[in-house]
Amino acid sequence: MQQRPRRLTSTEQRWSAAVLMLLVMPGVLPEAVVQQPPVVSAAVGEDVLLPCELQLSSESLMTTPVFYWSLWRGTEKVEVRPPNQSDAQTPTNQPLLLRGVSWAHGGSYLCKVSLRTRPKGSYRTNGKKTTLLLYDQLLFERCMLDHTRICCQGNVTQDAAFSLSILHDGQTVPADADAAADAAADAAAATAQAQPFTLSRTAPLQGAGRYECRLLLGEGLMTESLLILNETEAGGGGANTTSSRPFVGVAPEPWLLYGMVLLVPVTVLLVLGMVQMSRRLKEPPEEVC
Structure with missing residues (x-):
């Protein structure tokens, strides 16, 4: 006797519909995420590394992703071409290396990634900007x-x-x-x-x-x-004895002591020279045949 197939419950039907939608419509899959720190600080003249990492959940890369950078100063946008390479770079982690930063480097940096994945295909995703603060x-x-x-x-x-x-x-x-x-x-x-x-x-x-x-x-x-x-x-009555150096109250250089130390070998040499000359004067003159 042939058994009748079991009917799915309402909960099972909802889960089946959700799974079928994910398989048929890859556009609803969660996108890749670009991670950027909100703030990076550095002293003027230093080398700075601005991190940017592509994180994938259920997608798999079909090609190597391409990283782009934009510098924002208020409403002004400048495209940044990263000429410097970093040792920390991988296909999904490509920080921007800025060498010898100056005040002109200040602003907000946006990292953008173009990628092609399976099953979603080709698309571009952005980070949330990193503000570079200098001092x-x-x-x-x-x-x-x-x-x-x-x-x-x-x-x-x-x-x-x-x-x-x-x-x-x-x-x-x-x-x-x-x-x-x-x-x-x-x-x-x-x-x-x-x-x-x-x-x-x-x-x-x-x-x-x-x-x-x-x-x-x-x-x-x-x-x-x-x-x-x-x-x-x-409490020096208002006299500024510290000048502009970060450390003050330093004793002056002992130039007198340095001079006395240098005079010692000079004095010894003079005494030896005088003794040598006195010996030569006391020696009898050589007889000439």
Whole structure:
């Protein structure tokens, strides 16, 4: 006796329809994903690597993907041709290497990938941009117009996430509120990311000790500069004895000691020469036949 085929339940019917749709319509399959970090920071003059990785889920590559880069400064778009190759490159991981970055490299970099996969076919997918933030060395010294205060400044990419912090012996020194507010306002009002602006902060001297000026990006430390004052320099009646060097209170070069050390061998040579000459004078003259 022939058995009647079992009828599918409603749940089984829904799952079967979903599987059939995925097989028949490859366009509904999940696309490949381009991974980019949101922010990369570097000092001016350094080599920078901007990561870009293609991640595939259920698709398989039929050809080698092609990576493209675009640089965005506000509404301005510039196509970037990556001339430099990186050791980290693979068919699905091709970071952009920028050598000796300058302020002109600042902006948002978009990574785009053209690929051909099975079963989806040929298409292009984009990342979500990486913002390159740059900074320069800090200038940290006693203020020129007011020697009872210390001034710190540095050039950075126009971004409100940058901030300066001044510490004395490990403790944060309250800075001028108006200076911090002006810096944030300038960064918010800036439009051309290729041009840096000067971030500055001042704070009152709090006696002798170790002063630090730190450049922060959010909560991360980018760079710092040190200023060390002894008791004489901290209370010197307003005289600036630290100049503009990051480390101060250094003893002067002992040039007198160096001269005395160099005179010792010269003196020894003179004494030996005089002894030799006196010996020759005491010797009787040779008789001539």
